[in-house]
Amino acid sequence: MKQGLKTGLTVFFLITTLLTSAQGATLTGSSTTMPMFFQKTIGGEEIVQAPVYEYLRLSLSDIGLDGLSLHLSGWAKAELHDYLPGDSKNGDLNYGYLDWHIGKRALQIRAGRQLVYMGVASRQTDGVMVRFEKYNLGVGIVSGSPVADIGESSDGSYLTGGQIYYTLNLRKDLGGEIAISYLSLQSQEQPAQSLTGLNFGVRPMSGVDVSGHVYYDFYLKEIYDLSVLPVVQIWKPLKVSLRYNRTDPSALISKTSIFSVFANSQVQQIGGGADYDILNNLNFRADYLYIDYDDYFAREYSGGFIFKYGKKNRNKVSASIHRGDENENGYIEPRLYLKQEIGKKFSFDADLIFSYFDEKINDEDYSLSLGGDLSYSLHKNIKLVGAFDYTKSPISQDEYQGMLKMVYDFSGFVAE
Amino acid sequence: MGKKGRFLLIPLVVGMLAACTYLFSKSDVLVFSHKMHKETGAECLTCHPDIPTSEASTGHMIPTKQVCANCHDEAFMNDCGKCHTDPQKPLRVDIKKIELSFSHKLHTEKSKADCEACHQKKNISNTRDSYTLPGHPECQTCHQQMFGELQCSKCHLALKEMKLKPITKLSHRGNYLKEHRESALKGVGAEVCGQCHDQAFCSDCHSQREGLKPSVKFPEMVEREFIHRGDYLAQHSIDAKTDQRLCLQCHGLSSCNSCHAREGVGRGSSNSPANPHPAGWQNDHGRDARRDILRCAACHDQGMSSNCIQCHQIGGVAGGLSPHPKGWESNLHRDKAGVCLACHK
Numbered sequence: 001m002k003q004g005l006k007t008g009l010t011v012f013f014l015i016t017t018l019l020t021s022a023q024g025a026t027l028t029g030s031s032t033t034m035p036m037f038f039q040k041t042i043g044g045e046e047i048v049q050a051p052v053y054e055y056l057r058l059s060l061s062d063i064g065l066d067g068l069s070l071h072l073s074g075w076a077k078a079e080l081h082d083y084l085p086g087d088s089k090n091g092d093l094n095y096g097y098l099d100w101h102i103g104k105r106a107l108q109i110r111a112g113r114q115l116v117y118m119g120v121a122s123r124q125t126d127g128v129m130v131r132f133e134k135y136n137l138g139v140g141i142v143s144g145s146p147v148a149d150i151g152e153s154s155d156g157s158y159l160t161g162g163q164i165y166y167t168l169n170l171r172k173d174l175g176g177e178i179a180i181s182y183l184s185l186q187s188q189e190q191p192a193q194s195l196t197g198l199n200f201g202v203r204p205m206s207g208v209d210v211s212g213h214v215y216y217d218f219y220l221k222e223i224y225d226l227s228v229l230p231v232v233q234i235w236k237p238l239k240v241s242l243r244y245n246r247t248d249p250s251a252l253i254s255k256t257s258i259f260s261v262f263a264n265s266q267v268q269q270i271g272g273g274a275d276y277d278i279l280n281n282l283n284f285r286a287d288y289l290y291i292d293y294d295d296y297f298a299r300e301y302s303g304g305f306i307f308k309y310g311k312k313n314r315n316k317v318s319a320s321i322h323r324g325d326e327n328e329n330g331y332i333e334p335r336l337y338l339k340q341e342i343g344k345k346f347s348f349d350a351d352l353i354f355s356y357f358d359e360k361i362n363d364e365d366y367s368l369s370l371g372g373d374l375s376y377s378l379h380k381n382i383k384l385v386g387a388f389d390y391t392k393s394p395i396s397q398d399e400y401q402g403m404l405k406m407v408y409d410f411s412g413f414v415a416e
Numbered sequence: 417m418g419k420k421g422r423f424l425l426i427p428l429v430v431g432m433l434a435a436c437t438y439l440f441s442k443s444d445v446l447v448f449s450h451k452m453h454k455e456t457g458a459e460c461l462t463c464h465p466d467i468p469t470s471e472a473s474t475g476h477m478i479p480t481k482q483v484c485a486n487c488h489d490e491a492f493m494n495d496c497g498k499c500h501t502d503p504q505k506p507l508r509v510d511i512k513k514i515e516l517s518f519s520h521k522l523h524t525e526k527s528k529a530d531c532e533a534c535h536q537k538k539n540i541s542n543t544r545d546s547y548t549l550p551g552h553p554e555c556q557t558c559h560q561q562m563f564g565e566l567q568c569s570k571c572h573l574a575l576k577e578m579k580l581k582p583i584t585k586l587s588h589r590g591n592y593l594k595e596h597r598e599s600a601l602k603g604v605g606a607e608v609c610g611q612c613h614d615q616a617f618c619s620d621c622h623s624q625r626e627g628l629k630p631s632v633k634f635p636e637m638v639e640r641e642f643i644h645r646g647d648y649l650a651q652h653s654i655d656a657k658t659d660q661r662l663c664l665q666c667h668g669l670s671s672c673n674s675c676h677a678r679e680g681v682g683r684g685s686s687n688s689p690a691n692p693h694p695a696g697w698q699n700d701h702g703r704d705a706r707r708d709i710l711r712c713a714a715c716h717d718q719g720m721s722s723n724c725i726q727c728h729q730i731g732g733v734a735g736g737l738s739p740h741p742k743g744w745e746s747n748l749h750r751d752k753a754g755v756c757l758a759c760h761k
Contacts, residue, residue, distance in 0.1 A: 095619060114615070124623065164603075178603070249708065258755055262724075285591065289659070324655055385635065395647075
């Protein structure tokens, strides 16, 4: 079945359910309408784009059965000034599912398009997810069609997966979770992926958190993804983290992809970070990542200060610097941003980003972006945002972007 | 009925009898009126004398028999039926134990011993009433800011027992943007995230089918520290070589392909300025494919129509050069794997 037809049927089913069950139901959600304007020059050619986006998010509870609710999120676009060659999506359903919690939330059944988070079985899926939890032990099962599989069309793909997890409660805030997950993916009636994984997150002693995962591929017969992330609160204002990850990139390609026969490299990442509250409202953070490929390496560094001020520290100024480099090029990117409330209804923010490249790109060695926006709360349910961005970069000489955003929050609405 | 049926019937009947016994058995009720006691001139603290000094939430504040005996005579105290409707099976008053950081002493001082500021009176009948234990609505009348700032751990010491994680575990400070994946993929990880965030919050960034990148969609939320802000277009080729796996976590390979095709990058001959490959690169493409096959797949993966097959298949221009790395062997059954048949017909 084609993906578009499946999406259409899901939306039809959900809207029918919505209409038949809306009476007396409590509605929460928001509508965001965004008319936008882009103007840029690439290779001397001026390009103008004026799309209007609509994002809709709905949740409907109290729809007859106790614990039953309906959730829907999607977007649509209309091009007022057509410039894009080829195909570009004009709308989609991000998720749309019926959620049913039974017996003090011990049993959960979810049907429809949803984001599933279960170790190796974490996919955006059109299907059914069932989860049961009792005495710190939980079991979850998912079955359906992946919405978008990496690198290929999901047409004709079918997945079955699940997770068993245990929550360990020690004294006070000590304890953790351990989970074992499984995924079997079929594509065009052929076995495409068969994975199992172990995910964990434990706090063995106060101030120490260790989380990570080990994923195993039954077809490659190897551990294709291994990750460990210890985070230590050395003392109250200082938190330090370390990171190790090893991945086999070929595992990210489905076994039905022709590219699965080429790769054999391993990528390793080693890094760490620190987060220090110099004062109650002044924070410093820095992190570093070293990425080791078969025959080259890459690095990422970043650091910065955040200063909060004003009523309830809602205003802030941040200054940061980021550097990324690989064997052919690199960049250094200082950034400054400000967020400031003006009275009760207005807020303003500005964002300045400058990037300097080690090697020129299209004969330019830097790019510059300046953005800002003004938000106004027109009503407790209505917010207006006007945003403007200017970008000068090696790809587009001068780029202007403007947007008006209207957010309507209809939380708490009860259908008569 | 067969032998097997009878064996099933016995536990069913026993279970039903047990359920009926439980449901219809007369349980004890405590006959007590706060109102009547107040009319005699007693104050709350007369019967709950430990309240003004208690600094723990776990202390047992129900009056003991000894406290009752301060006013009631011996004959009253020995007649259990005065208070219990079923003295044979006296009800034990159990108050749900919640580990709280809470001081009755402090609250008594602040409220000037006005207990009803937190405990609501509940009338059951003329001879029975009780005071409820305060819930969040009562706390919120004074502690609105703590609720607003999610300072749960200021009161709740053991949030895990309440299916809520301690705020220290949910702290989004520091490098949380890069660390949150590990939290979300754990057993109840996503459920914990769901206590505050609905799926829209995840799909804002993680959906591969969003119309706009999150930084454009939410320009007013700089505090989310969006990636890809400003001029990311020029930078993305460097980041893709630095850590492409990070790109794939959100975008998938298809998004590279569709954007490059749409914008004309990679089209035309190798002399085209839009072609990302340098001159003569074809001679080295095997090395680069081994190093990072995902980069090739980003643009060239068209299933069995991929252009690598044209040359590498048996009988093709490069048919004598095996694309497989050293020691490579198929883990798929050849008769089922169409991918093998693309070259090995």
